[in-house]
Amino acid sequence: MSFFYVYASQIYFKYPKFYILKKYDLNMRSQSLLEKKVLKGSVSKPQILRIIISGLLILAVILIYELTKPEKSTYFSDSYSKEILSGETIYDMSSFRLLCGPGSSAKTNEYGFKIINAFKQLGYFFAGPCGEKLNIHSENNIGIILLNAYQRDNGLSESNYVNKKILQKLDTQIKKSEKRDNLFAKEFRCYNTIKDAPPNDASKNHRAFLLNLAMNAFPENLRIKNEECTNPQLWGITSCDEGSSSGKYWLGYDSNCNVITSDIVNLPYDDYTLTNTIIHEYAHILDGKIDTSDFYNISFYTSDKVSVDGWDFYKVRIDMNNNEQVKQNFFSYAEGWTNPNYPSYRTAYEDFAVSVEMYVTNGIVFRDYIKNKLPLQKKYKWIKENIFNGKEFNTGDKNYKSYISDLSTNGLGMIGIVSAGGMTELRPEYKWDYNLK
Numbered sequence: 476m477s478f479f480y481v482y483a484s485q486i487y488f489k490y491p492k493f494y495i496l497k498k499y500d501l502n503m504r505s506q507s508l509l510e511k512k513v514l515k516g517s518v519s520k521p522q523i524l525r526i527i528i529s530g531l532l533i534l535a536v537i538l539i540y541e542l543t544k545p546e547k548s549t550y551f552s553d554s555y556s557k558e559i560l561s562g563e564t565i566y567d568m569s570s571f572r573l574l575c576g577p578g579s580s581a582k583t584n585e586y587g588f589k590i591i592n593a594f595k596q597l598g599y600f601f602a603g604p605c606g607e608k609l610n611i612h613s614e615n616n617i618g619i620i621l622l623n624a625y626q627r628d629n630g631l632s633e634s635n636y637v638n639k640k641i642l643q644k645l646d647t648q649i650k651k652s653e654k655r656d657n658l659f660a661k662e663f664r665c666y667n668t669i670k671d672a673p674p675n676d677a678s679k680n681h682r683a684f685l686l687n688l689a690m691n692a693f694p695e696n697l698r699i700k701n702e703e704c705t706n707p708q709l710w711g712i713t714s715c716d717e718g719s720s721s722g723k724y725w726l727g728y729d730s731n732c733n734v735i736t737s738d739i740v741n742l743p744y745d746d747y748t749l750t751n752t753i754i755h756e757y758a759h760i761l762d763g764k765i766d767t768s769d770f771y772n773i774s775f776y777t778s779d780k781v782s783v784d785g786w787d788f789y790k791v792r793i794d795m796n797n798n799e800q801v802k803q804n805f806f807s808y809a810e811g812w813t814n815p816n817y818p819s820y821r822t823a824y825e826d827f828a829v830s831v832e833m834y835v836t837n838g839i840v841f842r843d844y845i846k847n848k849l850p851l852q853k854k855y856k857w858i859k860e861n862i863f864n865g866k867e868f869n870t871g872d873k874n875y876k877s878y879i880s881d882l883s884t885n886g887l888g889m890i891g892i893v894s895a896g897g898m899t900e901l902r903p904e905y906k907w908d909y910n911l912k
């Protein structure tokens with residue numbers, strides 16, 4: 476700039492009438508030209524006004540366009556998605572061969588997997604895609620079943636194809652969820668322990684958002700502490716499903732969080748299941764920190780205990796072969812496990828964890844279901860007072876009775892009373908609302 480200053484000054488002194496550069500700054504050149512024209516009388520003042528107004532109008536149009544143009548998601552910023560979004564190509568979901576029966580050959584590096592993980596981030600339940608409620612066309616291809624459900628939910632015609640129209644809709648919805656994820660992700664105390672997401676999957680921030688959602692259900696003083704981020708009981712969830720044997724949220728990692736191209740035989744954990752799982756696992760941690768013996772004492776004789784290999788087994792208060800008594804006391808899986816040497820004794824850990832999980836994720840169902848069941852009433856009351864300081868949750872489906880009247884497991888591959896996890900399979904509404912309040 477100083478060079479021009481000196482240069483301009485020299486010109487001015489040399490040629491005082493050469494006033495184009497008299498402002499000493501080339502930025503002012505255009506203005507000077509305008510001044511020159513005005514002085515010469517070639518542009519009238521109303522004309523200047525019109526020029527200025529037109530300029531402002533153009534700026535306003537650009538500004539409005541920038542503010543209202545649909546923002547693109549980070550998730551669909553890859554080149555193949557861009558091709559679909561621009562209408563250059565379409566994706567045939569039938570090429571992604573994740574099937575209801577045997578014979579699947581789908582892999583995590585296929586585009587169909589990315590589409591499935593988009594549905595995952597919008598709250599779709601992955602527990603029973605092949606069941607007749609979601610699979611209304613009796614399809615064999617899970618990707619198509621989910622795609623058709625999405626198309627129905629969004630008023631789009633049902634087909635096997637992911638085209639521009641569908642991807643635009645998905646992109647807008649994912650962008651919205653990304654904004655929410657980015658807002659809350661770093662609130663999660665163990666954010667730094669979470670790995671970056673593998674390709675084709677929900678981001679680290681999305682995972683963190685879910686874990687934070689689960690943790691915020693608990694009162695402030697009972698939420699996860701920094702030193703608990705690496706607790707083995709939670710580590711699989713707070714890192715990358717590391718070492719997980721039952722299920723995974725990110726299927727594109729091996730058990731040491733290295734990216735792999737793996738065969739997909741089942742859908743990954745959905746958003747609800749990951750959230751539900753951390754509530755359950757965290758309840759186990761709380762169980763070890765606070766005195767839960769009064770809770771245990773509702774269905775077990777806490778004074779009658781045997782310990783084997785570090786596990787505590789208590790004498791059960793009821794006859795476990797009496798279905799009615801079981802229903803009065805336990806949701807499924809809450810009945811714990813037994814030891815061959817002590818058949819009338821059972822562990823009580825799951826009773827507490829499953830009951831807390833039900834309390835948070837299915838508060839409406841829990842309160843309704845226990846009306847004529849005294850032991851479960853006592854459990855609800857104990858959790859309400861001792862864990863949640865009186866806070867109750869308006870979660871779960873108030874119409875649960877229309878499809879699972881007594882929470883019995885008829886037709887499901889499990890025993891006892893259906894708990895929160897199992898109920899999702901039977902819900903006619905196939906999307907989770909992310910409500911934990």
Ligand SMILES: [Zn+2]
Pocket residue numbers: 755759824825828
């Ligand atoms: Zn458990």
